[in-house]
Amino acid sequence: MLTSSKKIAILNASSTINEASKEALDAALIYGSYEQTTSLFFQGEGVRQLLNNQNVEIVSIKDYLKTMAALEFYDIENIYACKASLAERGLKEEFHLDNVQVLNSDDFSKALHQHQVILRF
Amino acid sequence: MRTLSVVITTPPSSYLTITAIDYITHAINAGVDVVGVFFYQDGVLNASANISIPNDEYQTHKQWQSLNQDHGIDLHVCITACEKRGLSDDLADSSSESQSNISQYFTVSGLGELVELTAKADKMVQF
């Protein structure tokens, strides 16, 4: 197993029904499986990925949102959502994951600044 | 020596890819050790062996070839992202003569390589 002390952030900026969202999650899970410290950030349209009661299978898309439940098995426990992004879209903090931390813009930014590698999808 | 890895997510038809190649070339010229380039999402389309761009336009695929052949830069493509987009190195059942439609200058890899490149380089930059 390779050793790296870098903290990785995956910044999710794409809405739910967008292939970039699934490929971002795939990348996050791989980092997790290699035991790299990994955090997920949801900002802009990306916050839609966290909302409950979505059923992407209606439009023939594999339910990758369900896969997010596996994040904790890969020790990906830091999941952050941007409060301003939710508010400007009129969205409530009703998520399909129970460990989402909703942060104001400044705290969201400060959390992101703790990472050495940031990939945005 | 300073080390760098680069993630490419834009396709060969995008002008954004020209900027990425320009950046990598300048990194090499500055003496930076570019430990690898990882192609993901639509970026994997850069690895197609069948790209043909009119001669009077920017030759994206030839620039990647040059980075690999002249500068020894490893070009890794995510095979899962490739196969979703019609690129494969395992076309055994097809009628085509070649078993692969992925350019010989690219290395077929998985997402694990992204993790390796992250660990190996001082900096990782996405384009």
Next chain:
Amino acid sequence: MTILHVQRTSAFDKNDFAQCIATIQSNDALVLIDDGCYNLTHSMFNTLKNQHPDIKIFHIDDHAQARAVKIENSQSQPIAMAQLVELTFEYDSTITWQ
């Protein structure tokens, strides 16, 4: 830690620059490249300057010239691609807004 923000899209077209501005801190730096150069005449650019008066802002000179974007040196410092490489190593991490 510090972040180098590489802005590649125009706020007249996409929402990335708004998120960049919401994320950027005073010790970070902003580099406008590709269509990101168009942001210099967007009202959000003034918002950024007001929020962070001393923040370092750069643009790739060739990318601005290619787009006929005229930039005062007081707004942003022109750089070449070689300097973007150097900036990459001066900051702890990079976010590419595209």
